[in-house]
Amino acid sequence: MRISIHGAKGGVGKTTISITLALILAERGGKVVLLDRDNIGFASRISGIEDKGLVKSIVEKSESDPTLTVKVGKGRVTVIKMLGDGPRYEQYIQEILRDDSLKRAFNLKYSQILRSTEFDYFVVDNPSMLQFQDSIVKLDLDVFLSLYPNVEIKRVYVSDSSTLSIWQTVKYAKLAEEGFRIGSALGLVVNMVPPMMEEAKEREVREALEKIDIPVGVITPFYDPLFQYNGELTEFPILPQLRSVPNLLERKFRKDERIIIR
Numbered sequence: 012m013r014i015s016i017h018g019a020k021g022g023v024g025k026t027t028i029s030i031t032l033a034l035i036l037a038e039r040g041g042k043v044v045l046l047d048r049d050n051i052g053f054a055s056r057i058s059g060i061e062d063k064g065l066v067k068s069i070v071e072k073s074e075s076d077p078t079l080t081v082k083v084g085k086g087r088v089t090v091i092k093m094l095g096d097g098p099r100y101e102q103y104i105q106e107i108l109r110d111d112s113l114k115r116a117f118n119l120k121y122s123q124i125l126r127s128t129e130f131d132y133f134v135v136d137n138p139s140m141l142q143f144q145d146s147i148v149k150l151d152l153d154v155f156l157s158l159y160p161n162v163e164i165k166r167v168y169v170s171d172s173s174t175l176s177i178w179q180t181v182k183y184a185k186l187a188e189e190g191f192r193i194g195s196a197l198g199l200v201v202n203m204v205p206p207m208m209e210e211a212k213e214r215e216v217r218e219a220l221e222k223i224d225i226p227v228g229v230i231t232p233f234y235d236p237l238f239q240y241n242g243e244l245t246e247f248p249i250l251p252q253l254r255s256v257p258n259l260l261e262r263k264f265r266k267d268e269r270i271i272i273r
């Protein structure tokens with residue numbers, strides 16, 4: 012199963028939620044890939060990858076080893092660093108898509124990486140406002156779907172807790188869902204909810220689930236140990252509200268069914 016994490020802006024917790032889900036799935040014995048295509052590369056950095064990232068190394072025609080595997084509980088997480096060079100990545104991806112030999116080199120290297128890494132779950136950490144037609148999606152999915160044409164794909168949207176952000180996220184999610192030709196949206200995480208605000212946010216989350224027409228809402232608090240965390244991947248603080256997500260990944264939902272976790 013592929014679980015893709017999306018959001019309308021930076022700083023809302025997409026990377027945090029991606030890492031947390033990857034770790035929770037691995038702790039339970041899962042073989043997990045965490046595809047880091049955040050342009051800052053935070054997940055790659057805390058997992059210890061020093062490589063410049065797959066996309067940049069292809070453009071520069073340099074050797075690279077953009078992956079690292081960490082044992083977690085009964086399972087493991089393999090992080091793949093796709094980007095990680097700030098906003099220049101768009102330009103690199105365009106270069107690859109324009110040049111047949113670069114595209115072939117990318118496809119070869121990326122498929123080698125995927126083939127050598129067995130997985131039960133493939134978690135994707137994305138840049139903000141990702142749309143299906145974006146070049147980074149094409150670059151990845153051309154290879155990924157040729158190897159795993161029948162993979163199940165679920166999307167999770169992340170927002171911070173301000174009312175404005177939640178509505179921006181709803182707007183983005185609706186637009187993005189119209190464009191995605193594969194997979195389905197599973198949930199919305201409203202992150203960094205201040206103490207005493209859970210009740211009020213639950214109402215907003217319910218409305219948001221109706222608007223996007225998705226089944227699961229998760230309300231996660233502002234959690235001090237997470238704020239500007241800079242330790243190792245294996246010590247990453249886990250938001251307990253996300254521990255029920257693995258079961259929900261496997262569940263079928265009735266039409267109009269809504270579940271809120273907080």
Ligand SMILES: Nc1ncnc2c1ncn2[C@@H]1O[C@H](COP(=O)(O)OP(=O)(O)O)[C@@H](O)[C@H]1O
Pocket residue numbers: 018020021022023024025026027028049053202203231232233234235237238239240250
């Ligand atoms: N629930 C939370 N509690 C406290 N800090 C958080 C929480 N979620 C994220 N953060 C912090 O907020 C910052 C931005 O989070 P990040 O996951 O990088 O967002 P994004 O990937 O959407 O840009 C980071 O410093 C992170 O540690």
Ligand SMILES: [Mg+2]
Pocket residue numbers: 025026027049137
């Ligand atoms: Mg991020």
